Amino acid sequence: MCGICCSVSFSVEHASEDLKEDVLYNLRRRGPNSSKQLLKSNVNYQCLFSGHVLHLRGVLTPQPVEDESGNVFLWNGEVFNGVKVEAEDSDTQVMFNSLSACSSESDILSLFSKVQGPWSFIYYQASSHSLWFGRDFFGRRSLLWRFSNLGKSFCLSSVGAQISGVADQWQEVPACGIFQIDLNSAAVSRCVIFKLYPWKYVSKDNVVEECANDLTRTPAGLPACVSVVANEAKLYLSKPIVPLNKKLPQVPLKTHCGNSCSVPGSRETLDAFLTDEYMKKVVQQFIEVLNVAVKRRVLCLAREENLTSKEVLKTCSKKASVAILFSGGVDSMVIAALADRHVPSDEPVDLLNVAFMTKRKTRPPIAKVERKQQKLPNIPSEEPYQGTAVPQDPDDAEVPDRVTGKAGLKELQSVNPSRTWNFVEINVSLEELQELRRARICHLVQPLDTVLDDSIGCAVWFASRGIGCLVTQDAVRSYKSSAKVILTGIGADEQLAGYSRHRVRFQSLGLEGLNEEIEMELGRISSRNLGRDDRVIGDHGKEARFPFLDENVVSFLNSLPVWEKVDLSLPRGIGEKLILRLAAMELGLPVSALLPKRAIQFGSRIAKLEKTNEKASDKCGRLQTLP
Known part of the structure; x- marks a missing residue:
């Protein structure tokens, strides 16, 4: 995880004015281990590069990096597959070396087509006076752009800072391909023209999928002096996933339930599916591909970095390197069970569980907080601690x-009783929510601005901060998670019909309508979720990793016909995410396998905390910065 930024100016008087202290502060929070700036000046333009590194693997490589030819690279990503990166290597340096060796546009596109993993990047190619930038296919890493002074300057950054009353605000760079700009031409013409190299699918027979107009995914709100055009050579990136299998059954589907399912939606229903040899084989294949995805995401980090921390209570000999956003639902339970296979056995795993308390709270008496004397962790001054680690009324x-999180904890403990599972209870009061939304979260969620973005953004920010308490039989102890890597289950609902709108489409338009909905959900996940979640989690100097959006996992699920993944003729808690529920059964998690989907804004009760009559799609005034 890194904070990357490049401020481009075509006139001396506007040089670097986008790189203000508030943006730099937000970037530093993302990359606390190294900060560096580099200025590249030319007769016609000036580029100020700013890199802020969170060190997770290989040798710490300060950014930006520059080679002997004057090329400059900023990288916010993880190479999990596709390009060879040894355990001791820095993927930043590996990617930069590969880029420096590229002699053509097609070489650059070929390189990024190979990379599997989340990324955003900015690359200055000195010989051609070109600036390249973009995000991965799913948009798992944030990248924003901002244009000002009628095209005389623009800025690219992992995160921005909203200013009340300012017209030129940050917007997300669309994850529709890689962009390139000729800086000399832009300076002379006074027009900012980005060439787009879009994603396209190439079949095994080397047939290129004719995509719909990729430019339709670019934002409509660009200034008049800024435009996006298709590259003249019609070059493209190869999509990293196979197209969705939209095949429909030729004959009515047989039910796996039969007479063995006395109660629809019961464990017997799932057991009946697993008696089918073909279905059991498909489930095992799914577990294996997801297992590899989780393995890559829990092993690609430098564990020796986590051996000392004054902020974490010494509850065991080792500190957690990996945390999971944990509700006890089937998504987070399966991820936890698979992570357990690969995280070293003597290392704890932090399960981050967030709750918003509906009653106003003040700091409770110490006697009620702890049965053993413990000091609260050191909290940065800009994050005032409201003393709500433990509520006065536990029921609140x-x-x-x-509730489901505690049940999930017991189930994980039964699967592996020797593992230390740190169930971190993160309790947030209304006062703390309002204060930190105003101070931090509103700048991170933007440019997204709906009630839904507010609820999810705030819940994920507090959960990933990891400040709460551990409740054991002996004591209630204050705790701050040391984990730099946070696994999240996002992507499961989109691919496996986890939302109520999937059922609505299925009921009105059948499997064909369901396929269209699933395709649409995955197509918009970059703009709807992932940039926001990356900015929110990255604000704590931590990195979000998304196993369900691993390229091989998505390709596997896309290859299956829809009826092998879901069965929405069955009730909630069974039919949606069916293949994942069957995987949970195979992993020894029968309780969580039967839990119906519950969105984080309702499961954490943040949606009940303030205005309860809002629609999720309404613009949220609470996210607007004050003048």
């Missing part, structure tokens, strides 16, 4: 996700 924090 027993939100739905806390």
Whole structure:
């Protein structure tokens, strides 16, 4: 995880004015281990590069990096597959060396077509006076752009800072391909023209999929002096996933339930599916591909970095390197069970469980907080601690996700009783929510601005901060998670019909309509979720990793016909995410396998905390910065 930024100016008086202190502060929070700036000046333009590194693997490589030819590279990504990166290597340096060796546009596109993993990047190619930038196919890493002074300057950054009353605000760079700009031409013409190299699918027979107009995914709100055009050579990036299998059954589907399912939606229903040899084989294949995805995401980090931390209570000999956004639902349970296979056995795993308390709270008496004397962790001054680690009334924090989370903890403990599972209870008061939304979260969620973005953004920010308590039989202890890597289950609902709108489409348009909905959900996940979640989690100097959006996992699920993944003729808690529920059964998690989908804004009760009559799609005034 890194904070990367490049401020481009075509006139001396506007040089670097986008790189203000508030943006730099937000970038530094993302990359606390190294900060560096580099200025590249030319007769016609000036580029100020700013890199802020969170060190996770290989040798710490300060950014930006520059080679002997004057090329400059900023990288915010993880290479999990496709390009060879040894355990001791820095993927930043590997990618930069590969880029420096590229002699043509097609070489650059070929390189990024190979990379599997989340990324955003900015690359200055000195010989051609070109600036290249973009995000991965799913948009798992944030990249924003901002244009000002009628095209005389623009800025690219992992994160921005919203200013009340300012017209030229940050917008997300669309994850529709890689962009390139000729800086000399832009300076002379006074027009900012980006060439787009879009994603296209290439079949095994080397047939190129004719995509719909990729430019339709670029934002409509660009200034008049800025335009996006297709590259003249019609070059493209190869999509890293196979197209969705939209095949429909030729004959009515047989039910796996039969007479063995006395109660629809019961464990017997799932057991009946697993008696089918073909279905059991498909489930095992799914577990294996997801297992590899989780393995890559829990092993690609430098564990020796985590051996000392004054902020974490010494509950065991080792500190957690990996945390999971944890509700006890089937998504987070399966991820936890698979992570357990690969995280070293003597290393704890942090399960981050967030609850928003509906009653106003003040700091409770110490006697009620702890049965053993413990000091609260050091909290940065800009994050005032409201003393809500433990509520006065424990029932106030027993939100739905806390209840299912505790049940999930017991199930994981039964699967592996020797593992230390740190169930971190993160309790947030209304006062703390409002204060930190105003101070931090509103700048991170933007440019997204709906009620839904507010609820999810705030819930994920507090959960990933990892400040809460550990409740054991002996004590209630304050705790701050040391984990730099946070696994999240996002992507499961989009691919496996986890939302209620999937059922609506299925009921009105059948499997054909369901296929269209699933395709649409995955196509818009970059703009709807992932940039926001990356900015929110990265604000704590931590990195979000998304196993369900591993390229091989998505390709495997896309290859299956829809009826092998879901069965929406079955009730909630069974039919949606069916293949994942069957995987949970195979992994020894029968309780969580039967839990119906519950969105984080309802499971954590943040949606009940303030205005309860809002629609999720309404513009949220609470996210607007004050003048």
